[in-house]
Amino acid sequence: MAIGSGLGGQLGIVAESSYGTFTAPTRFLEFSKESLVLKKTTEQSAGVANGRLLALAARRVLTQQDVTGSIDLEVVNSGMGMLLAALMGSAGTPVQQAATAAYLQTHTLADTAGKSLVIQKGVPLTSGTVTDKSFLGCKVTSAEFSCESGGMLKSSWEFNGRACDEGQTLAAASYPSRIPFHFAQMAVKLGSFGSETAHDGVRKMNVKIERPLALDRYYAGQQGLKKEPISNGLVKISGTIETDYTSTTLDDLHTSDGSTSLVWEFIGPNIASTYDQTFRIVLPAIKIDEAPPQIDGFEVVKPSYSFSGLFDGTNLPAIHYMSTDTAV
Template sequence: MAIGSGLGAQLGIAAESSYGTFVAPTRFVEFTKESLALKKTTAQSAGIAAGRLLALASRRVVTRKEVQGSIELEVTNKGMGLLLQALMGTSVTPVQQATTTAYLQTHTLASTAGKSLTIQKGVPLTTGVVTDKTFLGCKVTSAEFSCGTGEMLTGTFEFDGKDCDEGQTLAAASYSNMAPFHFGQMALKTGTFGAETALDGIRKVSVKIERPQDVERFYANQAALKKEPIENDQVKITGSLESDYVATTLDDLHTSDGTTSLVWEFIGANIASTYFETFRVTLPAVKLDEGPPTVDGFGVVKPTFNFTGLFDGTNQPKIEYMSTDTTV
């Protein structure tokens, strides 16, 4: 029996071979908060019947079902591959580094067609019995990563899903010894793509990647369920850089509307040889939208520069993840 509170909850994920088809979870993530839930649309009969003062329960119908919600978690040194793949779209095979136990995943921006997840959560009753809620056809619609002074690197993944199945067997959760990336490991670099240099004065960074999709594909012959969402707009990448005003580098880019490559990375413990646990976001072309410095008191000037990630014509944005995971 589990503990009859959130202490007994679990969250398992697996990549689906086809949209909305159950795959038993094999990877379990440590999360801080989730809001995944079935949403249903109902219609109630309004038919007039002599003397009837209340609508009949038997004449209420469910006309469509879907899943929406999010997962908030700390970005850790293991087990993040499936979520990153569902966000970025590339089918990734971890590449062994030399003959070591380090494996590099390179998640380059691509179409998310065919990239869906089964997400199974266990929700404990107060008795300690853990109930199963299995969400099928979960596609990532956006993800935001953030880390500031004294903080851990966190991620929030937003999902759209096809259905909730409560008849599956709850998988037995197992966890490897994971550690979070954090501010003490953080570096931010800007400059020419491939030759970026460290930028001083950065206190906090956030990056949001949005994958717009048509999530309203409800058709006849689908038993009130949707077909796989289709991308219907360009990817949107935005973010912010909170800083102390120690140099004019970002200010000058804002003024000139110049372009810079941005690399945001976390380098953790050594895995083997020259290979380290790594989480790295590379945006080859970034333009600053707003945030020139202003003075609002006696203290250090602390501008926050908001930016948009764009395509430089050659290099796609990517997330690199090095861990000991031999599979995504």
């Protein structure tokens, strides 16, 4: 029996072979909070009937189902590939580095067609019995990564799904040893694509990637369930760099509206040879939107630069993930 509180909860995920089809989870996330819920659309018949003062329960019908919610978790040194693939759209197939235990996943921005997850949530009753809620057809609609001075690299994932199945067997959770990336491993680099150099003075950083999807694909003959959402807008990439005012580099880019390549990376312990545990976001072109430096009393000037990630015409944004994982 599990503990009858959030201490006994679990989240398992697996990539779907076809949209909305249950497969037992094979990977389990260590998360800080989640808000996945089934949302339903109902209609109530309310025809006039002599003497009836209340609508009949039997004439309320369920017409559509939807799943929404988010998961917050730290970015760790293994087991993140499945989520990254669902966000970025490309396969990210691990490539062995030389003859070592290091494998590099390169998740380049692509369409997310066919990239959906089963997310199985185990919710404990106070008795310790853990109930199953299996969310099918879960598509990533956005993900935000953030890290501040002295903190962990954190992420927040937004999902939209097709349905909730409460009739499955709850998978037995297992948790391999995983270590989070953190501020002491962080570097922010700017410059020409492929030759970026470290930018000094960064205190805090976040990047958000949003995937616009047509979430209203409810058709006749689908029993009130949606077809797989498809891309229906340009990907939006945005973020903020909070710094001490150590140089005019970002300030000058704001003034000129020039672009620069941005690399935000975390380099962890060595795996083998020259290959280290790595989480890296590469944005080949960003533009600074606002927040030139301002003096606010005696303190060190601390500008916060918001930016937009754009296409440089050649190189696509990507997330690099180096770990010992041999599969996404």
